[in-house]
Amino acid sequence: MTETQTQAAAAERPATTTMPLAKALNSALREAMRADEKVLLMGEDIGPLGGVFRITDGLQAEFGADRVLDTPLAESGIIGTAIGLAMRGYRPVVEIQFDGFVYPGFDQIVSQLAKLTARHRGAVSMPVVIRIPYGGHIGAVEHHQESPEAYFAHTAGLRVVSPSTANDAHWMLRQAIESDDPVIFLEPKSKYWSKGEVLAEPAVDLHRTVVAKPGTDVTLVGHGAMVHVLLQAAQIAEREGTSVEVLDLRSLSPIDWAPIVESAQRTGRVVVAQEAPGHVSVGSEIAATVAERAFYSLEAPVLRVSGFDAPFPPAQLEDVYLPDADRVLDAVDRALAY
Amino acid sequence: MSAGTAIRARAAEPIRLLDEDGRIVETDENAEHHALAAQLSTDDRLAMHREMVATRAFDIEAGNLQRQGKLGLWVPSLGQEGGQVGAAWATRPQDTIFPSYREHLIALHRGVEMLQILDIFRGARHGGWDPLETQGMRIYSLVIGTHALHATGYAMGVRLDGRCGTGDAEADEAVVAFYGDGAASQGDASEGLVFAASYEAPVVFFVQNNKWAISVPSSRQSRFPLHERARGFGLDAAWVDGNDPLASFAVTRRMLDAARQGRPGYVEADTYRMGAHTTSDDPTRYRDDAEVEAWRRRDPIERMAAHLRELGVDDAALAAIGEEATEAAADVRRRMLAAGGPASDDIFDHVYSEPHPLMVEQKRALGEFEASFGDER
Numbered sequence: 001m002t003e004t005q006t007q008a009a010a011a012e013r014p015a016t017t018t019m020p021l022a023k024a025l026n027s028a029l030r031e032a033m034r035a036d037e038k039v040l041l042m043g044e045d046i047g048p049l050g051g052v053f054r055i056t057d058g059l060q061a062e063f064g065a066d067r068v069l070d071t072p073l074a075e076s077g078i079i080g081t082a083i084g085l086a087m088r089g090y091r092p093v094v095e096i097q098f099d100g101f102v103y104p105g106f107d108q109i110v111s112q113l114a115k116l117t118a119r120h121r122g123a124v125s126m127p128v129v130i131r132i133p134y135g136g137h138i139g140a141v142e143h144h145q146e147s148p149e150a151y152f153a154h155t156a157g158l159r160v161v162s163p164s165t166a167n168d169a170h171w172m173l174r175q176a177i178e179s180d181d182p183v184i185f186l187e188p189k190s191k192y193w194s195k196g197e198v199l200a201e202p203a204v205d206l207h208r209t210v211v212a213k214p215g216t217d218v219t220l221v222g223h224g225a226m227v228h229v230l231l232q233a234a235q236i237a238e239r240e241g242t243s244v245e246v247l248d249l250r251s252l253s254p255i256d257w258a259p260i261v262e263s264a265q266r267t268g269r270v271v272v273a274q275e276a277p278g279h280v281s282v283g284s285e286i287a288a289t290v291a292e293r294a295f296y297s298l299e300a301p302v303l304r305v306s307g308f309d310a311p312f313p314p315a316q317l318e319d320v321y322l323p324d325a326d327r328v329l330d331a332v333d334r335a336l337a338y
Numbered sequence: 339m340s341a342g343t344a345i346r347a348r349a350a351e352p353i354r355l356l357d358e359d360g361r362i363v364e365t366d367e368n369a370e371h372h373a374l375a376a377q378l379s380t381d382d383r384l385a386m387h388r389e390m391v392a393t394r395a396f397d398i399e400a401g402n403l404q405r406q407g408k409l410g411l412w413v414p415s416l417g418q419e420g421g422q423v424g425a426a427w428a429t430r431p432q433d434t435i436f437p438s439y440r441e442h443l444i445a446l447h448r449g450v451e452m453l454q455i456l457d458i459f460r461g462a463r464h465g466g467w468d469p470l471e472t473q474g475m476r477i478y479s480l481v482i483g484t485h486a487l488h489a490t491g492y493a494m495g496v497r498l499d500g501r502c503g504t505g506d507a508e509a510d511e512a513v514v515a516f517y518g519d520g521a522a523s524q525g526d527a528s529e530g531l532v533f534a535a536s537y538e539a540p541v542v543f544f545v546q547n548n549k550w551a552i553s554v555p556s557s558r559q560s561r562f563p564l565h566e567r568a569r570g571f572g573l574d575a576a577w578v579d580g581n582d583p584l585a586s587f588a589v590t591r592r593m594l595d596a597a598r599q600g601r602p603g604y605v606e607a608d609t610y611r612m613g614a615h616t617t618s619d620d621p622t623r624y625r626d627d628a629e630v631e632a633w634r635r636r637d638p639i640e641r642m643a644a645h646l647r648e649l650g651v652d653d654a655a656l657a658a659i660g661e662e663a664t665e666a667a668a669d670v671r672r673r674m675l676a677a678g679g680p681a682s683d684d685i686f687d688h689v690y691s692e693p694h695p696l697m698v699e700q701k702r703a704l705g706e707f708e709a710s711f712g713d714e715r
Contacts, residue, residue: 072532072536077529079487080488081487081491083487084489086491087492090498104525108484112488117691118464118688122688123468159690181691181692
């Protein structure tokens with residue numbers, strides 16, 4: 001590239017705006033609704049209140065109660081009627097108030113939403129997005145801090161994604177709404193108030209895994225809020241002389257294997273971390289697949305760091321339950337010791 | 339408390355226009371419904387009879403096919419044809435229908451092929467048809483009660499589209515969901531009533547109370563009439579003789595036309611499941627022959643035939659309808675036995691609307707695995 005070309009590229013570089021992750025979601029919803037009148041929002045308290053996390057703040061005022069539906073308090077009813085609206089040609093975006101409240105709608109998600117396209121042999125699409133604020137670190141009561149991603153990633157017919165940055169929150173939500181398939185959109189609620197730059201254009205596809213930080217000695221893999229713990233762990237490890245690569249999964253179903261396998265082949269050591277319990281989890285799938293596809297490159301078994309296989313504890317114990325940088329670094333040390 | 343004790347507060351009789359012998363029943367209460375039924379000409383009534391007879395012949399043939407090992411399962415609708423034909427004729431062409439899995443007559447009425455229904459039960463497909471090609475007849479739904487919400491959501495969409503409430507019954511759209519007394523206990527059925535009432539959705543729930551949810555009597559599902567329960571949710575509700583095609587037509591037509599104007603409704607059809615729940619069921623383990631025999635005297639097809647004779651239709655015409663039905667059933671049997679099975683690719687091809695790497699990879703891997711056997715398989 002010539003100097004002139006470089007300068008031109010810089011001039012054309014999309015303007016960025018800095019905003020909290022929550023605001024990035026709000027602007028994505030607003031833009032999606034402006035772009036397509038078939039996009040509807042449904043959920044509990046999403047009207048005048050703007051949702052308990054204010055993600056839909058101001059949207060009912062702009063688009064009216066026919067497009068921002070404050071629904072009766074019934075998750076199965078919300079998702080079931082969203083399915084009917086999708087059959088009618090709408091593109092509903094459903095807000096589930098908290099992770100642990102999605103289960104009353106579980107049948108409608110896994111037996112209906114996920115399978116209706118196949119049941120119709122492709123004649124009917126299900127462009128429904130289900131937004132779920134998930135994960136811990138907010139000191140809340142029971143059912144408000146869970147990580148239910150494995151249930152959905154296990155179900156054929158769904159797409160499951162989780163952004164970790166404001167930019168991804170904005171653009172991945174836009175992409176999810178544009179998808180003709182159902183998308184479970186997991187929002188890292190502990191990062192709602194973290195600010196970041198939002199680009200004027202999407203830079204990466206919905207289902208791509210990206211390198212959040214390059215490194216050479218160990219690969220750390222995670223998604224959502226955990227990516228920030230991994231970056232913190234990487235910073236500490238670097239001070240101790242270990243070069244750590246951090247991958248932000250972004251998509252949990254499908255999983256973008258190429259960057260993960262490629263990184264594993266370079267570093268030979270992989271640690272997967274997540275807030276969710278480890279048993280039969282996304283981390284398990286990554287460990288198994290890396291073992292299958294990068295076996296001869298591995299210097300150590302793929303190690304998993306996760307929430308314990310116990311119910312999410314009362315808030316005073318959440319910092320014990322949730323993996324922090326120390327637990328990640330302990331796994332890094334064990335991986336390096338092989 | 340046993341499940342067999344009497345249900346409280348039941349109204350004396352469901353709305354009935356034809357008695358068990360096919361004679362017109364005139365009361366002060368049913369005059370409005372007689373007026374609606376008067377829209378049906380003798381030819382219409384003959385056509386309704388033809389649909390019931392054809393469905394029953396198909397139903398019996400499908401049961402035979404299951405017993406001969408050609409279907410994995412069959413779900414008979416024997417005895418429920420009267421309510422179904424009335425409801426089917428009550429819909430207007432622009433209406434959308436969300437069935438459960440026992441609505442064979444409704445499906446055939448809207449143009450679904452018999453073979454498409456059999457495809458589900460011979461293990462070839464999970465759904466079988468594109469609703470855009472079957473005059474608004476959606477596919478069967480097997481998880482009890484779930485589709486009550488899909489129907490309600492669809493009706494909410496009709497309202498958002500402005501395709502109801504104009505006062506023009508020929509153009510305004512309505513939606514009807516079919517389910518049964520067992521499904522009425524499901525949370526989704528109740529949530530459907532909540533959402534329908536809340537959003538004034540143009541939807542009618544047509545509930546065939548056939549008295550048995552597999553082996554459990556309707557008295558275990560509710561001690562209180564289901565249509566009264568619906569009123570408690572704020573819906574208009576009616577109780578109709580579900581073995582009376584004319585009454586089912588009139589009541590459902592009235593409720594659907596009210597729904598088009600934003601008043602969701604609920605029809606409880608008093609009927610009886612004459613056959614087993616499915617071919618895997620054995621009703622002799624849980625119900626008396628006497629009960630079944632009592633309902634046999636209320637057979638909707640016999641009732642309609644008697645009514646048609648009263649209207650001057652001769653026995654030869656009725657016999658011809660029977661022969662035609664037997665022939666159609668034999669024809670679908672021949673066609674089903676000649677039909678091929680699904681291809682392995684069907685497992686992957688329609689799981690997602692957009693390309694998905696796992697589907698691509700696994701389809702390719704299965705293809706290579708199958709090809710690796712050469713001609714050995």
